Amino acid sequence: MAERLAQGPQAVCGDSENSAADFRRILLVPLRTARTEPDSARDATAGGRPRPRAVRLAFVSICATASRALGEPLAGTAATARTWLLIEQPGPWGAKALTSSRLDPGLGRRLEEAARGTGVRLGLIRRPGRTAPTPTRRVFAAHVVPGQGWVHEASIPSDDAERLLALDLKELGAGNATSFLDEAHGVSGTPYTGAPLVCVCANGKRDRCCALLGRPLAAELRAAGTEGVWEVTHLGGHRFSPTLLVLPYGYAYGRA
Template identity: 45%
Template sequence: MTDRCTALSAAAGEDQAGTAPGEGVWLLVEQPGPWGRKALRESDLPADVAALLGGLGAHVAPGAPDVRVQLVRRPGRAGPAAAGVGAGRTVLAARPSGPGGTLAVARLEVDDLRALLDHDPADLAAGHLAGATPYEGPLWLVCTNGRRDVCCAELGRPVAAVLAERWPAATWETTHLGGHRFSATLLALPTGVTLGRLDPVTALAACAELEAGRLPLDVTRGRAGLPATAQVAELALRRHLGVTGIGDVTVVGTDEGGVELEVGAGGARWYAAVTSRPGVPSPASCGDTKPKAAPVHEVELRPLGA
């Protein structure tokens, strides 16, 4: 295990802040059974459904958040995927619902995934599911695709299993959250908070904190949908002030030099000047043959209007 990307990243002291996915819209499609490295094309999805899902990026409206399509399955559900009529699938969509980064989540049950072919691709790309109902409660999405990176399977599946024991309705395995070297990784909805370097014990504690409305700073990579600089700035300000409430810090805006943040609704404003430089090259995943230099961010905080 010492040559795994997770071990090499931890040994190098790499900071995972600012590594949450940048997409702001999520479409989660249940597909049990084995997943390949390129999950949409290598998971027994009907070819026309795979083509639809794989092409949604072309239907994102100008200026709208990018869409990310993930396959999901319940922990412990093995065996070949049934692709035909009567298979029964859950489809979940999450999209921005206002300031603060929280997403609106909707759920749709279909008998056959080909039902998605009846939806407008532009609607799907915007996170709108015709006929869906609002989903209340948390969702824990744990990356477990070992064909993409072995660390995700070895470290992610035990995390998914233990979370499923406590939150069976909320827990799903998923195909790719990025940041293999920070496995086990998890996306929490509706908050968009992305966690990394989890094990079964820290995952249970972190998800309990999120459920209680608090951010587990020690294992947080950032909030999905925000630029890396904004993710880093939010975490830096939270650590500086000792603020952990999910809604206690809001990213107000970004510019070339940094990020403006607000503490509380209508509260104090701060500016975080963020500078980035290449870090020490290291493998981004166990399958990489060429090490890459991930960015290292430095943050300088100052209050506004003081």
């Protein structure tokens, strides 16, 4: 059963240096070992004995398995956010997705700078599975302060994401969605009336646990008919994978 990390204006668990320093034990699973016997004439000496060869091992760091085995508590590990701004971006994501995906990296950097200190947390989203680019992209703004939550949505041209720079992120962080709803700012959002958004962390370039555990969960939820399911680039707390965020409630879950 999933464990809830936080409620209200908090996202999924953080990755503070102190927490990382306390997290010492990592489980390593060998995937491949080198053979010691010769497999060709080139591998053997004249006497037929194996020539010494470097042994290369490939490992997967199963941090989520280690965290669960250690009984590491989830409580109080969520990162804070008052408002989420989620931008649809199909295709592959890099470790720092806003500047290493098919979204223009210059735009990604400017959005990151604009969001700094505003209480707005940015993320890229995509539907589970492999999806092709579309002429429009969906954008969600979700305010998660308890008792004041809301979600608005908009569709903008995929080739004109620059209009997002016109948003007043400071006001969005404070719970004022005027710039998201006002046509003058180029977004023309409307209140979202669909099922709650279920955002599953699935960026394997950021941490392999999110791909190995998060993507199957997102696919399973969608196959089960759960509406509003999206993969998201980064929620934090990879060792608690699979992690997910439910909007507009701001509920964050780990070990889902």
